[in-house]
Amino acid sequence: MIDLLVLALMLAGALFMLVAALGIVRMPDVFMRMSCNAKSVIIGLTLLLLAFTLHFREIGVGSRAVATIAFIALTVPVASHRIGRSAYLRGVKLWDGTIRDELGEALEAARKNGENDADR
């Protein structure tokens, strides 16, 4: 029973990793690649580490797995922010479709976009 749960967690975690990798290949610019990467990578690794904790069920290794989850959850967003910032400051080219404007105008454009694209 527990083995099945461990297996399900591992599978879900591995699939999230696959999505992260697929995301960085498919997305058209740095920021979108990073967006995809940071979120799915954290969830994927958290699920794998949860599977690990559940499989071993010992205080010693379990606590280290939880500490690793906490560490990853603290550092991956920081790393993404740093890379994003350096890319932004170096003026990396954005994808052509990117709206680059003040908040109000961006929202206006987004609303228009929503009207055109009804199936979303």
Add this chain to the structure above:
Amino acid sequence: MPTADLERTPPWSWREASTRLAFLTGLWLLLTGADAGSWVIGGPAVLLATLLSLRLRSPVAWRWRPAGLLRFVPYFLWHSLRGGLDVTRRALHPRLPIAPALVYHTLRLPPGPSRVFLANTINLLPGTLSAELQDSRLTVHMLDAALVNVMELQRLETRVADLFAVSLE
């Protein structure tokens, strides 16, 4: 963060130092499974880490609220899960549904660690990524520049203000 201030180490109190020492000791205990022999290395490591963390403290005084943390953690977990599912949907969708935008968001949080915390937290929420934080202007990249996402940002700001016990301007 203002870089000029980093040169200056703010004075620290014994109370603060002992809190940090206790936390790092606890962390060492957790990581080594309270193995007695590990203290040969652990003792000096914990002491040095405490000194380093005092040396690298934020120049701005700040505090956090445990009740705010309790409210923040479930919110954060739920929304980062949503964020993961959201990018999963986008990355797997054959037509790649994205409408990205670079949005300049004026922060209502006061200067200090709460702003940096917000900038980092944004990275895990659905479709947002912080590109730059300069004074009160946060440049956010959005996968989908929809109104809901901007409102989400403002809600997150309220949560962070609650966590750091600061008021929004």
Add this chain to the structure above:
Amino acid sequence: MLETASFWVILPILSLSLALSFIRMVLGPTLPDRIIALETIAVISVGMIVVYAIATGEGVLIDLASVWSVVSFLSIIAFAYYIERWRSKL
């Protein structure tokens, strides 16, 4: 059961993810893109260590996983720092 599943299903999925990340690493086109690929590769390899630990029952491998995640974080921060300061074109 877990051992078979890990070696025949989970690790192949992770290997495929690694291969995809390598594609991005090769394609670039800019340095930040490659660093993102590097970050993904690092996290996937931490995941592989964790799965291998489950498959073989070697709990101590978690130490390797946590140390590796610390080191990869530091390398990414260092890269980001130097990109911001490098004068040359990306």
